[in-house]
Amino acid sequence: MFLPALMGQGYHERHALYPVNPKMSEVQGLRCYPSVLDCPDPVDHVICQIPRVSVSELVDQCVEKGVRSIHFFTAGFSESRDDEMAAVEREIVLKARAGGVRLLGPNCMGLYSPADQLTFMPGFPREPGAVFMLSQSGSNAGDIVHGLAARGVRFSKGVSYGNGADLRAHDFLDYAAWDPETQIVVAYIEGVRDGRRFFAALRRCAEHKPTIVLKGGHTAAGARAADSHTASLAGSIEVFDAVCRQAGAMRAATMAELHDLVIALTTGLREVRGRGVALIGIGGGFAVLSSDAIAEAGLDVPPLPKAVQEQLREFLPVAGTSVRNPVDASLERGADRDRSHRAYAAIARSEPIDVMFTALGFGWGPSGGLGPGMGSMGGFRPSGGSDRDADDPALRAREQVDELAELQRETGVPFALIQRGQAGADQQLQLHAHARRLAAFPDVERASAAVACLLDWRARRAGLPELF
Amino acid sequence: MFLPALMGQGYHERHALYPVNPKMSEVQGLRCYPSVLDCPDPVDHVICQIPRVSVSELVDQCVEKGVRSIHFFTAGFSESRDDEMAAVEREIVLKARAGGVRLLGPNCMGLYSPADQLTFMPGFPREPGAVFMLSQSGSNAGDIVHGLAARGVRFSKGVSYGNGADLRAHDFLDYAAWDPETQIVVAYIEGVRDGRRFFAALRRCAEHKPTIVLKGGHTAAGARAADSHTASLAGSIEVFDAVCRQAGAMRAATMAELHDLVIALTTGLREVRGRGVALIGIGGGFAVLSSDAIAEAGLDVPPLPKAVQEQLREFLPVAGTSVRNPVDASLERGADRDRSHRAYAAIARSEPIDVMFTALGFGWGPSGGLGPGMGSMGGFRPSGGSDRDADDPALRAREQVDELAELQRETGVPFALIQRGQAGADQQLQLHAHARRLAAFPDVERASAAVACLLDWRARRAGLPELF
Numbered sequence A, B: 001m002f003l004p005a006l007m008g009q010g011y012h013e014r015h016a017l018y019p020v021n022p023k024m025s026e027v028q029g030l031r032c033y034p035s036v037l038d039c040p041d042p043v044d045h046v047i048c049q050i051p052r053v054s055v056s057e058l059v060d061q062c063v064e065k066g067v068r069s070i071h072f073f074t075a076g077f078s079e080s081r082d083d084e085m086a087a088v089e090r091e092i093v094l095k096a097r098a099g100g101v102r103l104l105g106p107n108c109m110g111l112y113s114p115a116d117q118l119t120f121m122p123g124f125p126r127e128p129g130a131v132f133m134l135s136q137s138g139s140n141a142g143d144i145v146h147g148l149a150a151r152g153v154r155f156s157k158g159v160s161y162g163n164g165a166d167l168r169a170h171d172f173l174d175y176a177a178w179d180p181e182t183q184i185v186v187a188y189i190e191g192v193r194d195g196r197r198f199f200a201a202l203r204r205c206a207e208h209k210p211t212i213v214l215k216g217g218h219t220a221a222g223a224r225a226a227d228s229h230t231a232s233l234a235g236s237i238e239v240f241d242a243v244c245r246q247a248g249a250m251r252a253a254t255m256a257e258l259h260d261l262v263i264a265l266t267t268g269l270r271e272v273r274g275r276g277v278a279l280i281g282i283g284g285g286f287a288v289l290s291s292d293a294i295a296e297a298g299l300d301v302p303p304l305p306k307a308v309q310e311q312l313r314e315f316l317p318v319a320g321t322s323v324r325n326p327v328d329a330s331l332e333r334g335a336d337r338d339r340s341h342r343a344y345a346a347i348a349r350s351e352p353i354d355v356m357f358t359a360l361g362f363g364w365g366p367s368g369g370l371g372p373g374m375g376s377m378g379g380f381r382p383s384g385g386s387d388r389d390a391d392d393p394a395l396r397a398r399e400q401v402d403e404l405a406e407l408q409r410e411t412g413v414p415f416a417l418i419q420r421g422q423a424g425a426d427q428q429l430q431l432h433a434h435a436r437r438l439a440a441f442p443d444v445e446r447a448s449a450a451v452a453c454l455l456d457w458r459a460r461r462a463g464l465p466e467l468f
Helices: A052-065 A083-098 A138-149 A169-178 A195-208 A220-230 A237-247 A255-265 A284-296 A306-315 A334-349 A393-411 A427-435 A444-460 B052-065 B083-098 B138-149 B169-178 B195-208 B220-230 B237-247 B255-265 B284-296 B306-315 B334-349 B393-411 B427-435 B444-460
Strands: A045-048 A069-072 A102-104 A110-112 A128-135 A155-160 A184-189 A211-215 A250-252 A277-280 A355-360 A415-419 A439-441 B045-048 B069-072 B102-104 B110-112 B128-135 B155-160 B184-189 B211-215 B250-252 B277-280 B355-360 B415-419 B439-441
Touching: A045 A052, A052 A069, A052 A083, A083 A102, A128 A138, A128 A169, A138 A155, A138 A184, A138 A255, A138 B284, A169 A184, A169 A195, A184 A255, A195 A211, A195 A237, A211 A237, A211 A255, A220 B284, A237 A250, A250 A255, A250 A444, A255 A439, A255 A444, A277 A284, A277 A334, A284 A355, A284 A444, A284 B138, A284 B220, A306 A334, A334 A355, A334 A393, A355 A393, A355 A427, A355 A444, A393 A415, A393 A427, A415 A444, A427 A439, A439 A444, B045 B052, B052 B069, B052 B083, B083 B102, B128 B138, B128 B169, B138 B155, B138 B184, B138 B255, B169 B184, B169 B195, B184 B255, B195 B211, B195 B237, B211 B237, B211 B255, B237 B250, B250 B255, B250 B444, B255 B439, B255 B444, B277 B284, B277 B334, B284 B355, B284 B444, B306 B334, B334 B355, B334 B393, B355 B393, B355 B427, B355 B444, B393 B415, B393 B427, B415 B444, B427 B439, B439 B444
Parallel strands: A045 A069, A069 A102, A128 A155, A128 A184, A184 A211, A211 A250, A277 A355, A355 A415, A415 A439, B045 B069, B069 B102, B128 B155, B128 B184, B184 B211, B211 B250, B277 B355, B355 B415, B415 B439
Antiparallel strands: A110 A155, B110 B155
16 A cells, blocks of 8 residues: 555545555554445545456446546556456446546556645655646656656646546646646647547647647657557657647657746746847857757847947956857856846847846856956856855855846846756756746757747747737 | 966876966965076976966067977957957967977867876866867866766866867877877867868877767857857868768767767767667656657667567566566566566567666666556655665665676676666766766667767778777
């Protein structure tokens, strides 16, 4: 029995919980009942982890008890390529529906509802948020929630629905579209059994809430794996992509892109309106590779207007320091703080710039004067007795984030923070940034892909409501 | 003055070090001299960080003193678009060459030689290794060394050479080709001033040592940035790519790919001979997305032969557990250890399999029986009182790595470990894996790209010596 993992510790303080096992009288301090029918009160939801050969009898008991839903953790049905067990799967769906019971699964992890302290993996956040997650895969549901939680995102509800024998993608999309606690929807889908209903539900959902779909099994190798996994017949990715486009949804190409799109949608970056990127304080050679990556994603690093370059030249008087874009500047503190703030704001507000890319967790140090690109290598710069070196780098990095958040608010131009090196990978700093509506990405490639995907999505939504 | 950063702390225990500054008599406990000419002994190498207007006089003094090389940390020459300073750059090169002095830079970080305790950034490893690094960019030199050091790689020598006014890529490639301490060469290059010499040197180097080139400035935006950075005229990437192919070198598309190729070349993965990937113990939905990523990189996840599937079925009797490939198994300990070891070895040795992908830092837990993919989610699996859960997960993960290293050695089939979730990101575990010649990658996409690049490189080397 796995009560602690399936339920948050606060669950049975709010809701009654009844372990059922004919061989036990107590489970972790809770009274255990021989069958669902023996539970003393009405039962809303049953989590089934009994052997597959006994599930049919359980469904009968649940119908008799008036249970509203059953989550079949139990696996080994249609996905096992065993005709007999595939028939059992069909039979329990018919029996449950006839009896007014809805099913999750089989072969799935079930429900995550932080407000109810109901969860299915250790490490899922207990605080609710605004992102709804549906996933055919339990392990990918885990990657969605764990991966995004580590970057500061919280969830309204989540569901892992495995084979989707009864309730499936379109049901959950309809729920998410209606759910007042949900603002953003993410879905991991391997196969769609009912294309028309899926498309209609996706359109209803994506019309009013940003909706991201990650499709598993879009290659021959992936489709074979999906068949073994959830008995899904994966269709052509071109068709699926067209469906997403027509519905006004975003299609994420990878799990990482799904994460990055949610980060973009839950920060100021969602306001991005064009392809002009300013690269600031990111180091000479790194700026070259970053410019390449940005251009390859279909964005641009346009030269700044002459007037802005002249303003920057006052701020960065050292010969050899680039002010065209990329700009070899860094945020200053103390006496220089106002001047550096004005320089950043001037870049953000200049005509060709739509979004500012800068490094997270690096350098407040003085720019130029010492040699190549030192201003942008604060974390690595030679330490030689400056007073500033005595400062706490973590505190400096948090101050940098606060300053960038203020610039984003003040100028209305979004920032994307690039996590470079070990300082940039500091998770507390990422969370600090996300809490201030600043998007942070592991590298320029991923930041650029997220921005490009967001812009393409917005362009395709002509005729649909503008969501922000 | 930045002695601690420019020199490892052991440097002046092995070599004499002479600070030069007319305004000081002592620097950090070392006697300071008014000029190079006043140093009491012969001087081999000078690190110049004086203002650019004074460099010409310094070169005169170095010629007179019989110095062999000068590293110009000083910037603001041809890369500043100032005609006068570009002329100074040309003049000092001519003067130095005529006087028998070779120059590094200007606008660069200089030399890294761990055996001499000579370095240019804090955090560079002090222990020598077999990788030679040349980079036009100081910050990218830092990303190469720091990024690879964190994954267990060590360096023979490194050089950041900025504008490359005198010594440049072909000189360093020739040095690396000859250097007995160097086995692998990595280069970050923005522009090549002398195409024929570069190509000839690249061919000489790549013929006998695996050589990886990352080219900065291969888009219009990147080329503009490279022009500001090192005054490099970046050429067409198609031409550059053709040069690399003809020379038998590898071209990395990104910094991450450069890192990953070095990881592949410094582990058992360099032996990979074909495109057949076995995906093991990686979780149902994750296996679907991984299969897609592998296929998109041009590799395959072929079904295992029936005989091997039957052998696995004995080991994994639970219905619904995939044995075709992806295989939903995990390494076992204790009584089941031999059986799981034999199952892994059977997969590795089966005809369609050339390389084994498995998760790093996850589960020794029992497979199947509980529900969907639990065997492959050890790190997240519901904890419910099993004795094993009392074990130290870090120790279990190290044991898993040791077991995989033994399988790699025994079967001759290489493994790629995928760092999934927070357990997988554990840096100590990565280092443990690399020390055992196991390649570890942040995700399946990067592992697949590295394998595909290695295979393409090998295929193109027809006629050149087989290096391993």
